[in-house]
Amino acid sequence: MTMIFLLVTAIVAYLLGSIPFGIVMARLFGLGDLRQIGSGNIGATNVLRTGNKLAAFLTLLGDSGKGAAAVLIARAVFGEPAAGVAALFAMLGHLYPIFLKFEGGKGVATFLGTLLALSWPVGLTACATWLLVAVITRYSSLSALVAALLAPVYTAIFYHLHGAFLVVILTALIFFKHRENIARLREGTESKIGQKG
16 A cells, blocks of 8 residues: 555545535525534534434435445555545545535544444444434434444454554544533533424
8 A cells, every 4th residue: 555545545535525415405405504503513413403304314324425435435446544544534524624614514424434334333333322322312412422432442342453543533533523512511501402503
């Protein structure tokens, strides 16, 4: 695996990750500027706050799918090392998209999509963790934080230790982008799933 191949992988994965499916769906469904609604986030949870469940579902598919696609394409073309690079840069693309002046989402769906593509047992256990916490608490942010925190452990068990180091980086990005949510969770002011902005 030469550096040029890894560089190509990083660029393509970043551009793929930069596609803002929440913004696209909001415009297609006539929901207005998503950045002026609810939390202002461009992800599926904020799309759901508009009351349009189909748009939210399609956003979830798009954001998770672009992460998975980046990993699967990189693995098929350049091999396993490129898959890890693709996972990282697809996440960075979603968090800091060039198409939105580097002001992106919080990366949860893209994170889960990359995990599913890297190792489906890791992805499934992380998704199950998110779902369990969401059902119990109805906090999307808390669900994401718990799933992200446990994801490196799942990766070490079901994938390999080198992959776990990558997932630690992805987890750190999730926590960094959720720092305001963490503050609101502590204060008891965080919005719940389905709550309109």
